[in-house]
Amino acid sequence: MGALVSVQSRPPASAEDRERFEELVGEHLDGLFGAALRMTRNRTRAEDLLQETFLRAWRSFHTFKLGTNVRAWLYRILMNAYIDGYRKSEREPEIVDQEDVDEFYLYSKVHESDDFRRAGNPEEVLLDSLMDADVKGALDGLPEAFRNVVVLADIEGFSYKEIAEILGIPIGTVMSRLHRGRRQLQVKLWDYARRAHYVRSDATSPHAAEGGR
Amino acid sequence: MIEFDCEQVLDQVWTYLDGEMTEVEYLEIRAHVSECEGCGGKYEFQRRLLSLIEAKCREGVHMPGELKQRLFRLLEE
Numbered sequence: 156m157g158a159l160v161s162v163q164s165r166p167p168a169s170a171e172d173r174e175r176f177e178e179l180v181g182e183h184l185d186g187l188f189g190a191a192l193r194m195t196r197n198r199t200r201a202e203d204l205l206q207e208t209f210l211r212a213w214r215s216f217h218t219f220k221l222g223t224n225v226r227a228w229l230y231r232i233l234m235n236a237y238i239d240g241y242r243k244s245e246r247e248p249e250i251v252d253q254e255d256v257d258e259f260y261l262y263s264k265v266h267e268s269d270d271f272r273r274a275g276n277p278e279e280v281l282l283d284s285l286m287d288a289d290v291k292g293a294l295d296g297l298p299e300a301f302r303n304v305v306v307l308a309d310i311e312g313f314s315y316k317e318i319a320e321i322l323g324i325p326i327g328t329v330m331s332r333l334h335r336g337r338r339q340l341q342v343k344l345w346d347y348a349r350r351a352h353y354v355r356s357d358a359t360s361p362h363a364a365e366g367g368r
Numbered sequence: 369m370i371e372f373d374c375e376q377v378l379d380q381v382w383t384y385l386d387g388e389m390t391e392v393e394y395l396e397i398r399a400h401v402s403e404c405e406g407c408g409g410k411y412e413f414q415r416r417l418l419s420l421i422e423a424k425c426r427e428g429v430h431m432p433g434e435l436k437q438r439l440f441r442l443l444e445e
Contacts, residue, residue, distance in 0.1 A: 168443075173443050173444070176443070177440060177443070181436075184431050184436060184439070185430060185431045188430075188431040188435075189426065193425065202435055205431075205435070205439070206435075206438075206439060206442070209439045209442070210442060213442075213443060258378070258379075258381055258382065258414070259378070259381075259410050259413075259414070261413075261417065262409075262410055262413045262414070278413055278416075282416060282417070282420055285420065285424070286424075287424045289424075290420065290421055290424035290425060291424065291425055294421070294425055305421075306425075308386065309418055309421050309422055309425075310421070310422055310425050310426055312422075314386075314387075314388065315386065315388050330382075330383075333382065334382055337382065340421070341417075
């Protein structure tokens with residue numbers, strides 16, 4: 156690696172800068188857009204957020220040090236843009252921690268359930284019964300502080316340290332939010348799975364006569 | 369050599385699956401999980417749960433080409 160170029164004052168943007176920026180940022184746009192969609196839960200707002208992120212990144216491109224983590228830098232800008240412009244209009248679900256929920260909530264529930272146990276391979280049946288919309292719905296229903304950390308870790312694949320940098324919070328906070336977020340996610344997934352399963356096995360349901368799946 | 373009991377192993381399921389531990393701890397837990405049926409089943413389930421979340425939520429997200437073009441045009445202004 157060559158020496159890092161540190162630019163003190165902002166030089167006028169050249170065609171070469173633009174090209175470098177486009178090359179650096181271009182490959183991350185799909186990922187950023189996906190994250191923006193998950194955060195705003197709305198396509199138009201996601202596009203606006205992405206545009207704001209893109210412009211902020213361009214304006215501060217002269218402070219970006221080559222050789223450092225582009226992706227984490229971009230997600231940090233995305234998170235800040237989101238916090239500045241979009242979060243105010245959202246109503247936050249209340250953060251409630253259930254005492255009796257542990258890391259293996261879903262696993263325990265499915266093994267305790269007679270309905271699922273009857274199916275032979277309860278874990279398989281449970282995981283197969285969860286639809287895209289269920290998982291997305293469960294994620295969307297998380298309190299924002301948890302949702303952002305879960306999105307960055309489980310969907311975007313960032314490390315705890317990167318998430319701490321992106322969100323500007325200590326690693327310990329990343330871990331506690333991620334673990335609590337995953338616990339709450341399991342509670343919501345269990346609700347979806349149980350409902351789906353009851354529909355199929357309920358004798359009074361019109362679908363039961365068709366034999367279900 | 370560290371020896372973890374089941375409770376300690378189960379406590380570390382997320383840091384293990386996230387790859388957020390030292391190699392010594394990782395190897396120790398991996399050995400425990402491969403021999404202990406109870407912990408093994410739970411670890412495997414959590415691993416599948418995390419990949420399910422990733423697969424279901426990643427799907428179908430493509431940035432419209434028109435949006436990409438619009439963004440890059442902004443730089444020329």
